[in-house]
Structure formats: structure tokens, C-alpha cells
Amino acid sequence: MKENEVNAKIKAAQINNALGFFILSFGIIILFAMIFTETFIEHMTDMVAGLLLMTIGGGMMWKAKINIHKLKLNKTNDNK
Template sequence: MKANETNARIKAAQINNALGFFIITFGVIILFAMIFTETFLQHMADMVAGLLLITIGGGMMWKAKSTIKKLTLNNTDDNK
């Protein structure tokens, strides 16, 4: 793989990592907002939405970190 392609994929993974962090933060805010709801149905809807966002954000961060690790490892092997 060319260096330009590798750098572009690393940059995209870094963006996905930041976006995953934002989504996790938004999920935590929704879980916190669950305290202020009145009915059981609202509690469950907020809990499901918050946990779903946290799961998606965590998956994005995990995938991005593994991609960055793989690409930087391959990049250093190519330079030897």
C-alpha cells in the first residue's frame, strides 16, 4: 500500500475515533437524562437509546484503534 493511502486511512480512523468518543459522550448524557423522566416507559426508552449509543461509539473507537495500530505496524515494517 502506498504511503498516501496509508496516511489517509490512518486519518480516517482518527476521525472515527473522535466521532466514537462524541457518540459515547452523547449516550452518557442520555443515560443521565433518564433520571428526569417520569414514567417507566420513558426510563426504558432513554436507557435503551443511551446504551445503544454507547455501544455504537465504543465499537467505532475499538475499530478505529485497531485500524490505527495495524496500519502503523505495517507502515513501520515497510520502512525497514
């Protein structure tokens, strides 16, 4: 791959990492908001939504970190 393509993919992975962090933190906030609800349905809705957002955000961060590491490793191997 060309160096410009690798740099663009690294940049995209960094953006996904930041977006994943935002979604993860939003899921934590929703999970914390579960404390202030009154009914069982509200508790379960907030819990499911919070856990789902945390899973999506964590998965995005995990995948982005793997891609960043892989691309940087390939970039250094190509330069040798």
C-alpha cells in the same frame, strides 16, 4: 500500499475515533437524563437509546484504535 494511502486510512481512523467518542459521550448524557424522566416508558426509552449509542460509539472507538495500530505497524514494517 503506498504511503499516501496508509496516511489517508490513518486519518480516516482518527476521525472515526473522534466521532465514536462523541457518540459515546452523547449516550452517557442520554443515560444520565434517564434520572429526570417520570414514567416507566420514558425510563426504558432513554436507557435503550443511551446504551445503544454507547455501544455504537465504543465499537467505533475500538475498531478505529485497532485500525490505527495495525496501519502504523505495517507502515513501520514497510519502511525497514
